[in-house]
Amino acid sequence: MKKVFTLATLFILILVAWPSVFARQRIVYTEEDYARLKAVIDHVENILKYGKRYNPNTELLPDAINTLTGEPAKWVFPNRASVPYADLANQQNFFRTLVALSTVTGNPKYKNQAVASLTEFMNNYQDPNGLFYWGGHRVINLDTLEVQSTENPDGPHELKNMMPYYELMYEVNPEATLRFMRQLWTAHYEWDTSDLNRHGSYSTAYDKNAFGLPIPDDVIKMGPDGRPIIPEDSPGKLPFVNSATDLSYAALTLSEYTLDPAPKEWAKYLMRQYNLASDPVTGMTVYQFKSTLVTKSPQECSDPAYTNSGCGDRAKRQFRDFGPIAREANIAWKNTQAMYVDNILMLVESGRKYNIPEFIQWARQYLEGYLKYAYIRVNGQNKIIPMFIDGTVTYGYVFPEVGYYGPSNSRLDYVEMPTTYILPILRTILNLKKNEDKIVLWNYLRDIMYTFGIGDIGELGGKKPNLDLDTSIDDPFALMAMLELYDATKNIQYLNVARTIGNNMLREKFHRGFFVEDEVLLYSRLDQPDTLALLILDGVLKGFKIDDLPFYLADSGYIHGYLLANDGVVEDRDYSHRIIYTKTIYDWE
Amino acid sequence: MKKLLGIISLIAIALFLVACDGGKETSEDIFALLMEAEDLSGMKNKMGTIIREDGDLGLPKQYKGVQITYKSRNPEIINDDGVVTLPGECWIESRDQKGEKVFEGLNDNWPVVIDVTLSYKGIERTAKLLFVVAPREGYTCDKYKG
Numbered sequence: 001m002k003k004v005f006t007l008a009t010l011f012i013l014i015l016v017a018w019p020s021v022f023a024r025q026r027i028v029y030t031e032e033d034y035a036r037l038k039a040v041i042d043h044v045e046n047i048l049k050y051g052k053r054y055n056p057n058t059e060l061l062p063d064a065i066n067t068l069t070g071e072p073a074k075w076v077f078p079n080r081a082s083v084p085y086a087d088l089a090n091q092q093n094f095f096r097t098l099v100a101l102s103t104v105t106g107n108p109k110y111k112n113q114a115v116a117s118l119t120e121f122m123n124n125y126q127d128p129n130g131l132f133y134w135g136g137h138r139v140i141n142l143d144t145l146e147v148q149s150t151e152n153p154d155g156p157h158e159l160k161n162m163m164p165y166y167e168l169m170y171e172v173n174p175e176a177t178l179r180f181m182r183q184l185w186t187a188h189y190e191w192d193t194s195d196l197n198r199h200g201s202y203s204t205a206y207d208k209n210a211f212g213l214p215i216p217d218d219v220i221k222m223g224p225d226g227r228p229i230i231p232e233d234s235p236g237k238l239p240f241v242n243s244a245t246d247l248s249y250a251a252l253t254l255s256e257y258t259l260d261p262a263p264k265e266w267a268k269y270l271m272r273q274y275n276l277a278s279d280p281v282t283g284m285t286v287y288q289f290k291s292t293l294v295t296k297s298p299q300e301c302s303d304p305a306y307t308n309s310g311c312g313d314r315a316k317r318q319f320r321d322f323g324p325i326a327r328e329a330n331i332a333w334k335n336t337q338a339m340y341v342d343n344i345l346m347l348v349e350s351g352r353k354y355n356i357p358e359f360i361q362w363a364r365q366y367l368e369g370y371l372k373y374a375y376i377r378v379n380g381q382n383k384i385i386p387m388f389i390d391g392t393v394t395y396g397y398v399f400p401e402v403g404y405y406g407p408s409n410s411r412l413d414y415v416e417m418p419t420t421y422i423l424p425i426l427r428t429i430l431n432l433k434k435n436e437d438k439i440v441l442w443n444y445l446r447d448i449m450y451t452f453g454i455g456d457i458g459e460l461g462g463k464k465p466n467l468d469l470d471t472s473i474d475d476p477f478a479l480m481a482m483l484e485l486y487d488a489t490k491n492i493q494y495l496n497v498a499r500t501i502g503n504n505m506l507r508e509k510f511h512r513g514f515f516v517e518d519e520v521l522l523y524s525r526l527d528q529p530d531t532l533a534l535l536i537l538d539g540v541l542k543g544f545k546i547d548d549l550p551f552y553l554a555d556s557g558y559i560h561g562y563l564l565a566n567d568g569v570v571e572d573r574d575y576s577h578r579i580i581y582t583k584t585i586y587d588w589e
Numbered sequence: 590m591k592k593l594l595g596i597i598s599l600i601a602i603a604l605f606l607v608a609c610d611g612g613k614e615t616s617e618d619i620f621a622l623l624m625e626a627e628d629l630s631g632m633k634n635k636m637g638t639i640i641r642e643d644g645d646l647g648l649p650k651q652y653k654g655v656q657i658t659y660k661s662r663n664p665e666i667i668n669d670d671g672v673v674t675l676p677g678e679c680w681i682e683s684r685d686q687k688g689e690k691v692f693e694g695l696n697d698n699w700p701v702v703i704d705v706t707l708s709y710k711g712i713e714r715t716a717k718l719l720f721v722v723a724p725r726e727g728y729t730c731d732k733y734k735g
Contacts, residue, residue: 302686302687304685304686317686320684320686320688320734320735321681321682321683321684321696321733321734321735322681322734323734323735324734375717376716376717376718376719377627377628377716377717378636378719380628385700385702385717385719391662393662393700393702393719394700395700395719395721396696396698396700396721397681397696398683398695398696400683400684400685400692400695400696401685401686443714443715446620446714447624447714447716450620450624456617456620456621458616458617459616463616464615464616464617465617466617466620466621
């Protein structure tokens with residue numbers, strides 16, 4: 001009888017424990033898992049093989065490889081000079097990929113390559129003033145190994161949401177890394193006015209006492225109507241948030257490495273101006289907290305097509321029909337990726353890593369406001385309603401005249417909401433402490449991910465998900481989100497869907513031995529986030545914690561400058577992502 | 590002892606039945622139903638068209654047991670019951686940079702956002718609708734803000 005009693009009790013215990021038995025089942029590494037890793041290894045080996053073959057005298061690699069020929073991508077200047085180039089600001093995710101690959105395989109050669117590239121770069125391509133020769137307008141010519149400007153002969157330093165892999169840079173060359181972080185502020189930031197020029201000059205002398213000044217009063221004051229006053233006093237040096245994120249991230253990292261609290265305080269001061277300028281009712285944030293000073297005459301500015309910032313705030317000029325809310329700072333349909341993706345990722349990561357809880361609260365405020373007022377599902381797709389940050393809807397507005405924001409008769413439509421939004425929302429949730437603070441964002445995330453075709457992520461905390469195990473999504477951000485959800489909840493369903501997404505990525509994006517955005521696209525871009533995401537998946541399957549692996553922060557690398565247009569005749573000025581990364585294998589043939 | 594065994598068996602069976610209750614709606618079923626209600630209840634039928642008549646939009650108040658309520662951001666044009674009253678003035682009066690030349694008829698139609706709450710058995714989710722409403726015949730357009 002005792003036996004029966006024991007058996008019955010055991011039966012009950014199993015029934016009660018059933019869900020957790022399932023949730024914590026052991027992970028078995030499968031052939032499919034290895035196939036994904038193998039593809040990443042092949043991709044990396046091909047990048048290294050073809051990248052290094054082009055010029056054996058350097059450890060620097062090109063920004064992208066032609067997947068048909070193995071040749072590096074080339075920037076064709078107006079004088080027809082075709083220049084293979086390396087821009088290390090655009091290779092940060094590749095360095096993260098190399099380090100992650102060494103971590104999951106135990107083979108140090110990949111990290112060693114990252115170290116070799118960075119060593120050569122940091123030893124030879126740092127200006128005496130501390131800025132590196134990289135970013136939007138400077139590249140290294142892989143034929144001559146000389147620095148080349150894509151703008152005028154003295155192209156400026158420009159980083160926009162690049163968030164370099166400082167951990168590795170510091171490991172490689174701490175002195176050069178610290179020098180760069182200091183000079184990033186000296187070259188771009190006006191300490192007394194908080195004007196912030198996205199262009200930094202290589203002529204600005206190195207200032208070893210950077211961050212030495214006392215922190216001034218806040219730039220943003222409140223008006224009698226309770227709204228922030230946006231100063232109209234910037235002499236063409238507008239504090240765009242996509243530059244501010246890089247400045248802040250550098251300063252915070254600098255404080256961490258030097259134990260000097262001053263850079264951290266300046267970073268907090270800078271980011272606080274964006275918070276003060278955000279809408280007091282909706283919570284939506286701003287792209288900039290200043291407008292330009294009018295320096296041009298009314299005669300010069302009488303032509304609406306003349307959009308020089310010396311004619312004043314460009315939204316005020318083009319959207320004057322809306323009254324005082326029409327300011328560049330208040331537009332919530334342009335630069336949305338910078339404000340609500342890259343900015344949030346920096347705020348949350350810095351808030352977590354460097355213990356700045358207000359950064360995480362601001363991220364929550366911005367996202368909640370934006371999603372509450374502007375997020376909409378249209379025809380089964382995630383969209384954003386165009387509006388000013390106070391909630392004034394601009395959907396359907398037809399531009400009466402040409403201006404900075406587009407030609408006359410342009411009509412404002414819904415704004416796309418790509419999968420890049422998933423990670424900032426999720427990471428904000430995961431870094432909030434109280435459940436009641438998380439629920440609003442979680443509910444939006446649940447809708448957004450469902451609409452992207454991933455299925456139902458379930459209730460807050462990862463309870464009862466109903467995910468689509470056959471989802472067709474092949475997206476690295478969705479993959480990283482699933483992995484971070486698994487890391488936070490240990491619910492195996494998230495990991496299972498992560499595997500499906502990884503398999504989809506392998507099927508849809510791995511072609512000719514390289515990861516490419518689409519099968520027909522010609523170039524494989526080193527900075528793409530796919531391989532890093534796949535390696536994080538591999539690491540998690542092998543029992544690594546996500547924090548043990550390189551962390552995704554940004555994917556914003558680009559080159560901007562003068563070039564020869566595709567017609568082979570006209571001089572043009574454009575971005576690499578529109579010139580290089582749109583070319584297809586058919587263009588090549 | 591027999592009694593005790595009987596009780597234990599009963600508890601075990603009860604627990605088993607609870608665990609296997611396929612008929613009961615789970616929270617994931619309810620979430621799917623709430624999404625379905627947004628997409629298939631017909632509330633979005635008139636999105637993407639220009640509404641040119643007064644009257645009821647016919648916004649559904651229920652769908653398969655889901656209660657649906659609406660809160661308009663421009664209740665004077667579309668009220669919380671989904672009844673349209675065409676506005677007597679244009680949305681935006683547009684002028685050139687000098688504020689002199691008027692672009693008549695360019696931005697007359699109002700975008701109206703409605704916040705939707707869908708609820709079922711105490712579980713809620715939100716959604717949004719955006720309708721475009723034309724002003725009524727004889728409307729005015731003389732409130733330039735620039």
